[in-house]
Amino acid sequence: MASERCVALIAHDEKKDDMAEFARRNRQTLANWRIVATGTTGGRVQDACPDLQVTRLKSGPLGGDQQIGAMIATGEVQMLIFFVDPLTAMPHDVDVKALMRLAIVYDIPMALNLATAGQLIDFMRSERA
Numbered sequence: 444m445a446s447e448r449c450v451a452l453i454a455h456d457e458k459k460d461d462m463a464e465f466a467r468r469n470r471q472t473l474a475n476w477r478i479v480a481t482g483t484t485g486g487r488v489q490d491a492c493p494d495l496q497v498t499r500l501k502s503g504p505l506g507g508d509q510q511i512g513a514m515i516a517t518g519e520v521q522m523l524i525f526f527v528d529p530l531t532a533m534p535h536d537v538d539v540k541a542l543m544r545l546a547i548v549y550d551i552p553m554a555l556n557l558a559t560a561g562q563l564i565d566f567m568r569s570e571r572a
C-alpha cells in the first residue's frame with residue numbers, strides 16, 4: 444500500500460531552502476508516504492509542512508546518511524530525494540558516497556537535484572492509486 448512506502452529526504456545546507464520549498468509544494472503527495480530525513484533537513488521540512496509526519500534521524504555529518512543507507516539496505520526506504528550541494532566540500536563526503544552507492548546497489552529511485560525530484564514526485568503521485 445502506498446502509505447507504507449518510505450521516502451528519505453536529505454539536503455545539504457545550501458539546498459535546504461530548496462528542499463523546504465519542494466516539500467511545501469508537494470506536501471499532499473508526500474503525505475501518502477512515510478518520510479524519514481536527516482536531522483536538520485527533517486526540521487526544515489517539518490517547519491515548512493507542519494502537517495507532515497517526519498521521522499528525523501541524526502544529522503548527516505553525525506551519521507544520518509549512514510542511517511538512511513542502512514534503511515535502504517534493509518528495505519525500509521524505497522526512494523531517496525537528496526538535494527546535493529556540488530560546490531562545497533563536505534567533511535562526511537565518504538558517508539554521502541556510501542549512501543549513494545547503496546541506493547545504486549539496491550536500485551531504488553534516487554533524485555539528486557530538483558529536476559529529477561520533480562519527476563519522482565510525478566511517479567509518487569501515480570503510485571498513490
Ligand SMILES: O=C(CO)COP(=O)(O)O
Nearest residue numbers: 481482483484502503504
Ligand atoms: O549532511 C547532510 C547530508 O549529507 C544532511 O544532514 P542534515 O539534514 O542534518 O543537515
